[in-house]
Amino acid sequence: MSPLARRALHPLVLGVFVLLSAFHTWPLVSHLKGYVLGGREDVYMNMWHLGWMRQAVWLQPQNPFFAPLLHWPLGAELYWHTLSPAKTLWGVVLLPWMPVETAYNVVMFGSFVLTGYTSWLLLRYLLERAGHGPWLAAAAALAGACVFDFSRYHLLHATAHLNLSALEGLPLYLYCFFRWLDEGRRRWLAGLAACALYVLLCDYYYLVYIALFSLLWVVAERWKRGPLVSLDTWKDPLVRRAAAAGLAAGLACVPPIVPLLLHAFPAPLQIHHGDSDYFADLYAFFIPDTQSAWMVSLPAKVREFSLDIVRTKMSTNAEETGTFLGWVTPLLAAFALWRGVPDGRRWLGLGLGFAVLSMGTVLNIGMEDRLSPVVLLLGITLGVALVPAWRERVWRRDVLLLLAIAVYLSWAEPLTAFGQPLKVQIPLPYVVFKHVVPLFSRGGMPVRFVLLTMLSLAVLVAFAAAHAGAWASRWDARLGVAVALAVAVVPNVEYRGLLMSMPPVPQLPPVFEEIRDAPMPVAVLTDNVQGQWEQLFHGKPVSYARLSRLPVRESALVDSRLIRAAEGMRSAFTPVPPEEREEMRRFLKEHHFKWYVTHLFHPVRHRFIEEELGGELVHRDGYVTVYRFH
Numbered sequence: 133m134s135p136l137a138r139r140a141l142h143p144l145v146l147g148v149f150v151l152l153s154a155f156h157t158w159p160l161v162s163h164l165k166g167y168v169l170g171g172r173e174d175v176y177m178n179m180w181h182l183g184w185m186r187q188a189v190w191l192q193p194q195n196p197f198f199a200p201l202l203h204w205p206l207g208a209e210l211y212w213h214t215l216s217p218a219k220t221l222w223g224v225v226l227l228p229w230m231p232v233e234t235a236y237n238v239v240m241f242g243s244f245v246l247t248g249y250t251s252w253l254l255l256r257y258l259l260e261r262a263g264h265g266p267w268l269a270a271a272a273a274l275a276g277a278c279v280f281d282f283s284r285y286h287l288l289h290a291t292a293h294l295n296l297s298a299l300e301g302l303p304l305y306l307y308c309f310f311r312w313l314d315e316g317r318r319r320w321l322a323g324l325a326a327c328a329l330y331v332l333l334c335d336y337y338y339l340v341y342i343a344l345f346s347l348l349w350v351v352a353e354r355w356k357r358g359p360l361v362s363l364d365t366w367k368d369p370l371v372r373r374a375a376a377a378g379l380a381a382g383l384a385c386v387p388p389i390v391p392l393l394l395h396a397f398p399a400p401l402q403i404h405h406g407d408s409d410y411f412a413d414l415y416a417f418f419i420p421d422t423q424s425a426w427m428v429s430l431p432a433k434v435r436e437f438s439l440d441i442v443r444t445k446m447s448t449n450a451e452e453t454g455t456f457l458g459w460v461t462p463l464l465a466a467f468a469l470w471r472g473v474p475d476g477r478r479w480l481g482l483g484l485g486f487a488v489l490s491m492g493t494v495l496n497i498g499m500e501d502r503l504s505p506v507v508l509l510l511g512i513t514l515g516v517a518l519v520p521a522w523r524e525r526v527w528r529r530d531v532l533l534l535l536a537i538a539v540y541l542s543w544a545e546p547l548t549a550f551g552q553p554l555k556v557q558i559p560l561p562y563v564v565f566k567h568v569v570p571l572f573s574r575g576g577m578p579v580r581f582v583l584l585t586m587l588s589l590a591v592l593v594a595f596a597a598a599h600a601g602a603w604a605s606r607w608d609a610r611l612g613v614a615v616a617l618a619v620a621v622v623p624n625v626e627y628r629g630l631l632m633s634m635p636p637v638p639q640l641p642p643v644f645e646e647i648r649d650a651p652m653p654v655a656v657l658t659d660n661v662q663g664q665w666e667q668l669f670h671g672k673p674v675s676y677a678r679l680s681r682l683p684v685r686e687s688a689l690v691d692s693r694l695i696r697a698a699e700g701m702r703s704a705f706t707p708v709p710p711e712e713r714e715e716m717r718r719f720l721k722e723h724h725f726k727w728y729v730t731h732l733f734h735p736v737r738h739r740f741i742e743e744e745l746g747g748e749l750v751h752r753d754g755y756v757t758v759y760r761f762h
Contacts, residue, residue, distance in 0.1 A: 141270055142249075148274065149248030149281070153241060156282050156628060157290065160241055163634040168233040169240050170291035171635035174214075176665040177678040178294040179232045181215055182223030182239075183668040190224045197391060202664065204655050204673035205723045206689055211395040212681040216295035218333035219243070232668060233637045240290055244281060246300035251277035254303040255594040257310065262474045267609070268601045271616035276594025279461060279623045283586040284421055287629050288454035291423075296580070298334035301327055302587065305342050313350075313373050321380050328381035332388055339385065340571060341584060343378075345482070350374040352478050400681035402575050410452040410579040411492025413499060416441060421453040425628045440499055455490065455582045457589060458626040464619065465592035471599040473592060483588030490581035493563040502555035506542040511558075513539055575681065593623065638662070643751040643758050644670050653724040659699045662731050675725070694719060697740055698728065705736050708744050717746055720761055728759040 154161045160169055168175055188196035196217065202208035219239055226235035255276040259269035280286075280303065289296040308323035332339040353370055354360055365371055415437060420426040422438045442450045469476050494501050513535040547554045566572040597619035605612030647656065648670040656663065656670065661678040675695060682690065689695060694716045697704035708716075719725075728747055730737065738757075741747040747759035 138266070145252050145270075145274070146245065146249050149245045149252075149277075152248065152278065152282065152624065153244035156287060156624075157241060157244060157632050159634055160237055160632055164237045165231060165234045167237075167634040167636050169237055170633055172292040173661045173678065174292045174294075175236070176661045178216075178220065179236050180661075180665050180668060181220040181294075182227060182235050183232055184223075185215075185217065185220045186223040186227050189221065199677070201667060201673040202677035203686055203689060204675055206686055208677035208679060208686065209395060209683045210679070211391055212400045212683075214293070214295040214335065214680045216298060216334055218301075218330050219294050219298050231637075236294070240294060240297060243294075243297050243300060244286070244290070247286065247303070248277050248281040250300045250302075250304040250307065251280045251590060254307040254310075255591065257307055258474075258591060259594060259598050261310075261314070262595070262598075264598045264602065265609075267613050268598055268605065268616055271613045272594050272597035272601055272619070274617060275597035275620035275623070276590040276592075278620050279593045279627075280586055280590035282624060282627045283583075284424065284454040284456040284627055284629070285580075285583050285586055286454075287627065288421060288423060288451040291633060292449075292451050295335040298338075299583070301331040301334055302338060302342055302583075305331055306345070306587075309346060309377060312377055313370060316369070316373055321376060324377055325380040325384035329384040329388075332385050336392070336571070337576065337580070340569065341581075343381075344569070345584060346374070346377065348482060348485075349478070352475075352481075395683070398684045400683050401687055402681055410446055410449065410577055411496060412455040412487070412490040412579050412582055413441060413445075413496045414491065415498050416453060416455045417457045417487070418459065420456045422450060423629050424456065425630055426626075427630075437499070444499065452577070452579050455579065456627070457585070458623065460622050461589065461593060461626055464596040464622060465589055468592045468596035468599060471595075473595045476592070476595075479588045479591050483585045483592075486581045486584040486588070488560060489562050489565060490579050490585065491560050491562070492578040493560060493566075495558040495560055501557055503558060504542075505547050505554060505556055506539060508556070508558050509535070509542055510539050593619070638755050640666065640669060641751060641753055641756065641758075647672060647727055647729075650726065654727070655723055655725045657694075657698050657720070657725045657728040659730045659732070663729050666729065672727075694745075697737070697744075698730075700730070700732060700734065700737055705740055713744050716744065720745065726761055728761065730757050730759075731755065733757045 157169070168179065184199060185196055188194050188199075197210045197215065198207055199210060200207040222239050223232075223235060226238060230238070252270075252273045255273035256269050259272055260266060264272065280299070286297060286299060305324055305327035308320045308327055311317070312320035312324055328339060328342065331342055350370065351360065354365065354368060357368065357370070358364060419434055419437055420430065422435075422442055427435055427438065438453065441453050446452045465480075469480060473479060495503065495507070497503060497507070562578045566576055566578075569576075597616040600619055601612040601616030603612075604615040644666065647654070650672070652672075655673040655675070656667070657675045658664070658666070660676060663674055663676050664678055667674045675698060677686075679686075693704050693708075693712065728741055728745075730741075733752060738749070741759050742749070745761065747761055749757070750760045751758040
């Protein structure tokens with residue numbers, strides 16, 4: 133392939149991913165203005181982030197990690213929060229030219245295009261390094277990139293989480309990481325450091341992901357060469373380059389990490405989720421989620437299973453159910469392993485290992501976490517069968533036969549205790565992992581480790597496409613490229629979803645112009661994240677802040693009766709003593725709260741605002757109810 137043709141591939145691949153991204157996120161590109169992808173509460177929060185970053189970085193330069201206009205009068209700390217500066221900084225560039233919802237839609241769409249392109253870069257390099265020709269490698273890499281880019285994980289999180297949808301930095305980091313290990317050129321060291329910083333500024337946990345992945349890769353490579361603990365370990369060029377990579381990435385990430393550490397104690401409150409709320413069910417790897425296009429044609433029991441995950445385990449967070457690996461896609465990975473993949477067992481081990489971590493603290497099968505011990509016995513049997521084969525040693529056939537008989541007998545005659553079928557919880561590695569790896573005991577989400585499983589799956593599918601193309605190339609090289617491209621159809625079909633939800637952005641009534649034009653000092657009491665989003669339009673401080681983790685210093689304000697009543701919490705509407713009533717009214721006056729904006733009218737709250745706080749109803753429609761304080 134000529135240098136000119138290699139350069140021409142890059143815009144071509146970008147164009148392909150523009151089209152594929154439009155297909156998978158449809159009707160996003162036709163509803164850029166006046167509508168917003170997903171429409172969940174996190175989406176309104178992220179739109180506010182775009183406007184805030186423009187104000188803090190460009191219009192009125194200040195610390196972007198402290199927002200004085202939220203949680204008024206305290207202000208809101210945004211350190212341990214999903215601010216995602218690498219994405220929300222686009223507000224500085226985009227908002228002068230387009231509405232905030234359009235800017236958000238463009239940034240989200242761009243994440244799909246960039247993730248596809250960076251995944252393609254990584255996979256093409258791995259294929260060419262393995263000896264595949266440039267044209268075949270470019271085509272086969274496209275198939276693997278579609279697995280990672282359009283995974284159910286990515287498509288579902290795109291409906292709510294800007295930070296978790298920013299996947300483009302992970303494959304780009306690994307691209308630089310592998311090239312640094314292979315070539316030792318300084319530009320790749322600088323590249324991996326810059327990518328690590330970018331990943332950190334997208335999502336804090338993704339930095340831990342790539343650090344963990346890099347460590348495991350280097351340990352496995354060193355183990356293949358010799359003992360991990362020996363005098364020769366430090367002399368190994370691989371170990372030295374890995375150490376340099378860790379040092380460079382660590383130094384690049386120091387500026388944003390230092391403020392995090394300074395605000396880590398006392399530990400922020402986990403107000404939205406704990407450390408192990410959401411997990412992957414074993415069945416859910418092979419049963420589509422509720423937003424998959426396959427759900428409309430699957431049996432009723434399969435649809436009910438996915439609905440039960442959302443209803444009983446994931447609450448309203450349907451995006452956490454994006455663990456579907458596909459049916460044919462895993463078979464392509466198995467085909468690649470059969471034909472041969474450089475470091476194939478390592479990619480398989482990493483993929484399976486992260487899948488196990490994604491299953492949380494205990495094993496769940498079919499939404500049940502109390503299982504027959506025969507499941508554990510079966511797992512031990514498989515371990516005894518597979519581990520010797522993995523390490524290329526002789527199977528212990530006598531032990532394996534004994535275990536197989538025990539499994540059969542246990543299956544044929546259910547195990548009981550005190551006359552009842554015995555059910556146990558089977559602990560998984562994550563129960564230890566979250567206490568060993570920093571940060572995961574403060575809100576880690578095990579189910580999201582499936583992202584790294586998808587990355588390993590993407591590598592194996594890329595090699596499957598390359599092997600299929602190499603077979604066809606025996607007749608014609610162009611046919612081989614076509615076959616490799618045809619493999620890309622599989623993940624695009626298996627992972628496609630229903631039409632993306634694109635609810636319209638609310639039209640604000642004229643009362644917001646009155647709030648906007650009111651002379652300062654004026655503040656707005658409000659009840660949810662839409663009130664935070666409205667702050668972009670009226671520009672006045674608001675009482676609400678949607679925070680991933682709540683700093684302890686802000687908890688007293690959030691727990692006060694006034695704020696709890698504003699946010700509609702039932703515990704706030706008990707009888708109010710006269711002295712407390714006067715205290716709440718004095719607080720409103722001292723901090724210039726002139727308006728209360730609520731997005732849910734309720735008679736109890738209405739009486740509380742009028743009788744206890746002295747509010748006057750000035751506007752009410754299907755979207756919002758507004759009161760004025762005198």
